[in-house]
């Protein structure tokens with residue numbers, strides 16, 4: 001939404017690791033991949049993640065206790081609805097936002113006088129690629 005501010009070195013490193021990863025990473029997995037860059041302490045990763053979460057460049061998946069890079073940083077405000085479909089088979093995450101769903105939540109919140117801080121939907125299931133690779137093996141199920 002707002003102009004991108006310059007990232008610190010650690011923030012840039014963490015964001016790069018998450019952008020290149022094919023699956024959500026825990027803070028420790030991120031740290032593991034950054035040891036060669038001189039990062040040693042989990043706190044360094046957590047501090048960088050905090051900032052990146054705040055700006056919406058990274059999202060946290062509570063069900064997996066893991067982090068993903070935002071797949072479309074300019075598409076939604078960080079306070080808006082973010083939805084993730086998580087494949088149980090390959091762990092890939094598909095991010096999307098949907099203004100119709102967001103409007104429904106917003107209407108509910110107004111009705112209940114609920115002050116929403118953030119809305120994250122996590123959908124678990126099997127992605128198209130995994131479904132097609134499983135095709136034929138279990139036709140009657």
Ligand SMILES: [Zn+2]
Nearest residue numbers: 070071072082
């Ligand atoms: Zn996002």
Ligand SMILES: [Zn+2]
Nearest residue numbers: 087090127130
């Ligand atoms: Zn899959």
